[in-house]
Amino acid sequence: MSRKYSLFLAFEKLLFEGAVKKLWPVKGKLETYRYFCAAFMQAINQIYPQLTTPKKIVVTMHQKPDGDAMGSTLGLYHFLIQLGHTVTVVSPTNWADFLAWMPGIKTVLDYERQTVAADKLIDEADWIFCLDFNTLSRTKRMEEKLNKATALRILIDHHQEPQADKFAYGASDTAKSSTCEMVYDFITGAGYEDKINVAVAECLYTGVMTDTGSFRFPATTAAVHTMVACLKSKGIDHSKIHEHVYDNFLENRFRFIGNVLLNRMEVYYEYNTALIAIPQSDLIKFGITTGDTEGLVNYPLGIKGIKLAAIIIDRGEERKSSFRSKDGFDVNVFARKYFNGGGHVNASGGQNKEPLEEVVKMFIQAMKENKEQLSNYEF
Numbered sequence: 001m002s003r004k005y006s007l008f009l010a011f012e013k014l015l016f017e018g019a020v021k022k023l024w025p026v027k028g029k030l031e032t033y034r035y036f037c038a039a040f041m042q043a044i045n046q047i048y049p050q051l052t053t054p055k056k057i058v059v060t061m062h063q064k065p066d067g068d069a070m071g072s073t074l075g076l077y078h079f080l081i082q083l084g085h086t087v088t089v090v091s092p093t094n095w096a097d098f099l100a101w102m103p104g105i106k107t108v109l110d111y112e113r114q115t116v117a118a119d120k121l122i123d124e125a126d127w128i129f130c131l132d133f134n135t136l137s138r139t140k141r142m143e144e145k146l147n148k149a150t151a152l153r154i155l156i157d158h159h160q161e162p163q164a165d166k167f168a169y170g171a172s173d174t175a176k177s178s179t180c181e182m183v184y185d186f187i188t189g190a191g192y193e194d195k196i197n198v199a200v201a202e203c204l205y206t207g208v209m210t211d212t213g214s215f216r217f218p219a220t221t222a223a224v225h226t227m228v229a230c231l232k233s234k235g236i237d238h239s240k241i242h243e244h245v246y247d248n249f250l251e252n253r254f255r256f257i258g259n260v261l262l263n264r265m266e267v268y269y270e271y272n273t274a275l276i277a278i279p280q281s282d283l284i285k286f287g288i289t290t291g292d293t294e295g296l297v298n299y300p301l302g303i304k305g306i307k308l309a310a311i312i313i314d315r316g317e318e319r320k321s322s323f324r325s326k327d328g329f330d331v332n333v334f335a336r337k338y339f340n341g342g343g344h345v346n347a348s349g350g351q352n353k354e355p356l357e358e359v360v361k362m363f364i365q366a367m368k369e370n371k372e373q374l375s376n377y378e379f
């Protein structure tokens, strides 16, 4: 453990065990603490020199991992094992079937099903890499364990507003297309481009492909294409990867989509907005599982003139929503303001405890409040 980190822990202990409570007014204490924390997360390149010393490492991601979460964690795994580290990838929950082909996926622990084994690894770890999320609550039941872990937590993520006080080192950049791109930067930045083998390349390609909507979103920079050229030169079959991810569904999903587009979609032309609201009964009727609803929100965005597309799904315990936008309408702000969520400018999500009809009403109200921005559509 670095001296700086030991100092930090000692400082944290002092604050929360109340030793300084009487000497320091609460407000001043909190502000100093926040300042200290925000200033604490050191740049990730600070750990490069330590990469040559074998360590026990856990790599984790957000719950219900998507292509970028699974791709970045497994890509990092395939890189780190080559340096002699003992590495385990732990997912907070289960994952979609379209990820089942990924190299190394059989070694991934599902925290909900293998809690004891995962807890032991977290207890023994020197480092915990946290990828494609930046607030511990996104790991659901793993949150408490991660929060108490004595290992150094290292962040690699491209979402807004990281919990900087939770990470000793980190890279946080909202301009990046994907966490996979950031893992690529990490590997090449540390001088290990030669360690990008086919397994690393396949994993990283998966995440950059899924998070950029197959290279169509604005964050697909020249640097992304340069990275893809490198991954391709390592021998990946990009058509096969696309097929594994996008052509791997069962018939029921397409029947379900048919029903959604016919019966569950409303288009509000006046607001250049389309909304899909799916009752839980539909999920049951069509046998819909994790991953089947992925990407559905993009369908209405294909309608001419639509700049805001939303989907609200009744998942039983809560109503989950996803938002996509074009033309600069900021769905990160939208999701934060109205739906207890957040994300990126063009892609975000949220969740609510209210019943589906209630959340739909809230959406329509929110849409009306944003009429000015939504109705001025320019091609």
Ligand SMILES: [Mn+2]
Binding pocket: 068, 069, 132, 158, 178, 179, 211
């Ligand atoms: Mn991502």
